[in-house]
Amino acid sequence: xxxxxxxxxxxxxxxxxxxxxxxxxxxxxxxxxxxxxxxxxxxxxxxxxxxxxxxxxxxxxxxxxxxxxxxxxxxxxxxxxxxxxxxxxxxxxxxxxxxxxxxxxxxxxxxxxxxxxxxxxxxxxxxxxxxxxxxxxxxxxxxxxxxxxxxxxxxxxxxxxxxxxxxxxxxxxxxxxxxxxxxxxxxxxxxxxxxxxxxxxxxxxxxxxxxxxxxxxxxxxxxxxxxxxxxxxxxxxxxxxxxxxxxxxxxxxxxxxxxxxxxxxxxxxxxxxxxxxxxxxxxxxxxxxxxxxxxxxxxxxxxxxxxxxxxxxxxxxxxxxxxxxxxxxxxxxxxxxxxxxxxxxxxxxxxxxxxxxxxxxxxxxxxx
Ligand code: COA
Numbered sequence: 001x002x003x004x005x006x007x008x009x010x011x012x013x014x015x016x017x018x019x020x021x022x023x024x025x026x027x028x029x030x031x032x033x034x035x036x037x038x039x040x041x042x043x044x045x046x047x048x049x050x051x052x053x054x055x056x057x058x059x060x061x062x063x064x065x066x067x068x069x070x071x072x073x074x075x076x077x078x079x080x081x082x083x084x085x086x087x088x089x090x091x092x093x094x095x096x097x098x099x100x101x102x103x104x105x106x107x108x109x110x111x112x113x114x115x116x117x118x119x120x121x122x123x124x125x126x127x128x129x130x131x132x133x134x135x136x137x138x139x140x141x142x143x144x145x146x147x148x149x150x151x152x153x154x155x156x157x158x159x160x161x162x163x164x165x166x167x168x169x170x171x172x173x174x175x176x177x178x179x180x181x182x183x184x185x186x187x188x189x190x191x192x193x194x195x196x197x198x199x200x201x202x203x204x205x206x207x208x209x210x211x212x213x214x215x216x217x218x219x220x221x222x223x224x225x226x227x228x229x230x231x232x233x234x235x236x237x238x239x240x241x242x243x244x245x246x247x248x249x250x251x252x253x254x255x256x257x258x259x260x261x262x263x264x265x266x267x268x269x270x271x272x273x274x275x276x277x278x279x280x281x282x283x284x285x286x287x288x289x290x291x292x293x294x295x296x297x298x299x300x301x302x303x304x305x306x307x308x309x310x311x312x313x314x315x316x317x318x319x320x321x322x323x324x325x326x327x328x329x330x331x332x333x334x335x336x337x338x339x340x341x342x343x344x345x346x347x348x349x350x351x352x353x354x355x356x357x358x359x360x361x362x363x364x365x366x367x368x
Contacts, residue, residue, distance in 0.1 A: 010350070011341070013337070016028070020252075020253035036173055039053075040146075040168050044171070044332060045332035048333055049335070066115060067140075067142040069115060069119035072120060080096055090327070093121065093125055094208075098197065098201050114335035114339060122149065123153065126138070148164045151164070163271075166311055171328065175330065190337075199334070207327055210245075211245075216305045226279070236287050247305065248309065251301070267307070268280065271315070276313075284306060309322060312325055
């Protein structure tokens with residue numbers, strides 16, 4: 001029995017390769033460090049959907065397709081408006097995607113649907129965010145790219161080029177990551193020949209958990225609770241003594257530094273207030289020192305969520321939208337995996353070892 005399916009290979013993919021021993025991540029043959037430097041979210045999405053980087057004309061066409069798909073049916077807006085204002089954004093996103101999928105009638109997932117849904121997910125997040133604040137959703141702007149339009153829809157102001165670049169880098173870095181829990185969930189649903197929206201709803205549900213995508217807002221909560229860097233040691237020792245997990249530390253795959261975390265650390269250094277970055281660094285160093293002393297066999301590092309929190313905070317996103325913003329990025333990977341699954345499908349159906357009670361006879365209630 002292999003609890004948590006660690007090291008079990010259940011699919012072949014051309015989309016991404018996580019090498020946790022050497023700290024590398026590749027999307028369709030390209031190193032994530034290079035993609036983070038040169039690619040926009042649209043480049044990365046095109047790469048994952050087509051297995052090659054776009055030409056200039058192909059990129060222009062994709063941007064147009066994404067811009068054309070920026071719209072939400074009234075029924076989705078009505079459903080979002082009716083949600084209680086204190087609904088968690090990931091629950092609103094899951095509900096919005098589900099409402100969008102009403103009527104999809106088991107259509108075989110295709111690229112046009114993947115592009116449309118990727119364009120619509122930021123609209124759902126932003127519409128819900130504005131409505132819960134008593135404001136009306138804004139009309140999307142076709143002149144802005146995916147990242148800038150998302151920030152505009154949330155705030156009503158087009159982002160600065162620094163904010164846009166930072167969010168683009170984040171969206172590229174998080175766009176895919178092998179067979180993580182949410183991607184696996186999407187592929188399991190797709191493997192039953194269900195529809196794209198159902199697969200994405202499952203993925204959103206999996207991403208929401210704190211052991212997967214729900215960690216970054218908790219990283220900020222931790223940094224706030226620690227306050228001054230001098231408090232880090234005491235706070236972390238007390239949290240670990242209570243058997244709590246340190247958010248933003250540890251990873252199933254990476255047994256060395258996660259390349260995405262390193263890029264995000266540099267980005268955080270360039271975009272965050274110096275005091276905030278110094279505090280984050282102190283917490284990182286202290287947390288790693290203590291964890292490595294307490295778990296010498298574990299090879300623990302900070303993960304992608306640790307500095308994601310700092311970067312998303314710096315571009316002005318409210319912390320309870322961090323996981324939904326992760327979903328905005330991962331839409332490219334999730335949809336690409338669904339298309340890959342259905343192109344060469346076999347239903348995913350693992351087995352379980354039965355450890356329940358031994359066979360016995362049913363005694364009818366009448367005979368008791
Ligand atoms: N804080 C404290 N201890 C941690 C830890 C953390 N963040 N991450 C791992 N460990 C410890 C565990 O306690 C465990 O030790 P034990 O066997 O003595 O209890 C050991 O390291 C291995 O952890 P395990 O939970 O088996 O690893 P995993 O591969 O199943 O889980 C994570 C990976 C990401 C779920 C885990 O590291 C975690 O919970 N991290 C915090 C949440 C987080 O940052 N999530 C975002 C992920 S990108």
